[in-house]
Amino acid sequence: MLSIRSIFRPHIRLNSITLSSLSYSSSSAAAIQAEKTIKGGPRNDWTREEIKDVYDSPLLDLLFHGAQVHRYAHNFREVQQCTLLSIKTGGCSEDCSYCPQSSRYDTGVKAQRLMTKETVMEAAKRAKEAGSTRFCMGAAWRDTIGRKTNFNQILDYVKDIRDLGMEVCCTLGMLEKQQATELKKAGLTAYNHNLDTSREYYPNIITTRSYDERLETLQHVREAGINVCSGGIIGLGEAEEDRVGLLHTLATLPTHPESVPINALVSVKGTPLQEQKPVEIWEMIRMIGTARIVMPKAMVRLSAGRVRFSMSEQALCFLAGANSIFTGEKLLTTPNNDYDADQLMFKVLGLIPKAPSFSGEEDKACEAEQRQEAVSSSG
Numbered sequence: 001m002l003s004i005r006s007i008f009r010p011h012i013r014l015n016s017i018t019l020s021s022l023s024y025s026s027s028s029a030a031a032i033q034a035e036k037t038i039k040g041g042p043r044n045d046w047t048r049e050e051i052k053d054v055y056d057s058p059l060l061d062l063l064f065h066g067a068q069v070h071r072y073a074h075n076f077r078e079v080q081q082c083t084l085l086s087i088k089t090g091g092c093s094e095d096c097s098y099c100p101q102s103s104r105y106d107t108g109v110k111a112q113r114l115m116t117k118e119t120v121m122e123a124a125k126r127a128k129e130a131g132s133t134r135f136c137m138g139a140a141w142r143d144t145i146g147r148k149t150n151f152n153q154i155l156d157y158v159k160d161i162r163d164l165g166m167e168v169c170c171t172l173g174m175l176e177k178q179q180a181t182e183l184k185k186a187g188l189t190a191y192n193h194n195l196d197t198s199r200e201y202y203p204n205i206i207t208t209r210s211y212d213e214r215l216e217t218l219q220h221v222r223e224a225g226i227n228v229c230s231g232g233i234i235g236l237g238e239a240e241e242d243r244v245g246l247l248h249t250l251a252t253l254p255t256h257p258e259s260v261p262i263n264a265l266v267s268v269k270g271t272p273l274q275e276q277k278p279v280e281i282w283e284m285i286r287m288i289g290t291a292r293i294v295m296p297k298a299m300v301r302l303s304a305g306r307v308r309f310s311m312s313e314q315a316l317c318f319l320a321g322a323n324s325i326f327t328g329e330k331l332l333t334t335p336n337n338d339y340d341a342d343q344l345m346f347k348v349l350g351l352i353p354k355a356p357s358f359s360g361e362e363d364k365a366c367e368a369e370q371r372q373e374a375v376s377s378s379g
């Protein structure tokens with residue numbers, strides 16, 4: 001079988017056609033940037049125009065070159081399975097226009113207290129038995145400041161889930177530096193905080209916290225040595241330029257996020273975005289293929305909205321470069337794909353579950369400590 005490297009070797013011929021000429025005959029930005037990524041590895045100096053050109057490439061070309069980069073940077077059969085549990089639902093003070101958990105909208109979601117440890121651990125064990133390797137806990141809060149008791153409980157949950165041999169992720173709103181450090185010490189693998197959309201479109205979606213506050217939380221997470229999980233949502237009424245803007249911000253962070261969730265809006269009755277028309281599969285493929293080329297090593301997660309896509313449509317997303325999904329009946333408060341349907345999909349498409357990874361965490365902790373020491377000694 002030909003490896004991706006051999007595709008770029010000029011002497012290999014198939015049916016009298018030089019494979020390299022096949023590769024070079026396409027001059028789309030997707031082809032050019034995919035080749036650069038494969039040869040030079042990830043980079044953080046993308047211009048917005050470069051990403052726009054990749055995004056605007058002919059769709060099948062983008063899909064093909066996203067697939068090439070995917071095969072270069074990852075085992076293309078492996079798909080990470082994450083389970084997301086809402087451990088504290090509803091009653092959120094923020095005004096995110098897409099969210100049924102905001103207390104500002106009448107969506108029928110009732111505010112609940114933080115789930116007990118017993119309930120959370122049962123869910124984590126069930127998720128593990130079902131093949132999930134990363135367990136994510138979501139709480140509908142603006143931030144965790146002033147929630148010391150709840151925060152300490154969550155630290156305890158993180159430790160125990162980690163002891164099950166699972167990767168652990170949290171999404172608890174904005175984080176202070178100290179809280180990020182405590183989560184790291186408890187064994188947190190990743191912290192999710194999405195940028196949602198471009199900086200320009202953001203004020204149309206959320207007014208109660210700024211884009212810069214979001215970036216600050218990502219900085220705290222990164223500096224604590226926790227993997228950053230950050231992506232966005234399409235279908236909010238944004239222009240394609242905003243999708244490019246979102247990818248540009250993510251791809252030019254000091255290090256690319258470890259995970260990039262690409263969500264398709266699931267419009268919920270009662271929210272300001274209830275009338276948005278559903279995202280089409282072609283829009284998802286375009287986002288995923290572009291994300292794969294500009295952030296080759298990231299886990300690109302086919303996230304909310306997957307429930308609306310058929311197996312064949314999801315197959316195209318995996319081909320374009322997606323390598324992570326959420327499994328379990330619910331995604332926070334919205335429906336998700338059926339467990340049996342996902343099992344069947346893995347079988348039919350020849351996908352295999354990705355094992356949990358704890359490698360590199362020690363290095364990150366060490367780097368974070370060194371940074372801390374450097375800050376202390378310079379102050």
Ligand code: SF4
Binds near residue numbers: 093094099140173
């Ligand atoms: S997305 Fe998060 S922060 Fe925004 S309203 Fe929903 S729960 Fe609150």
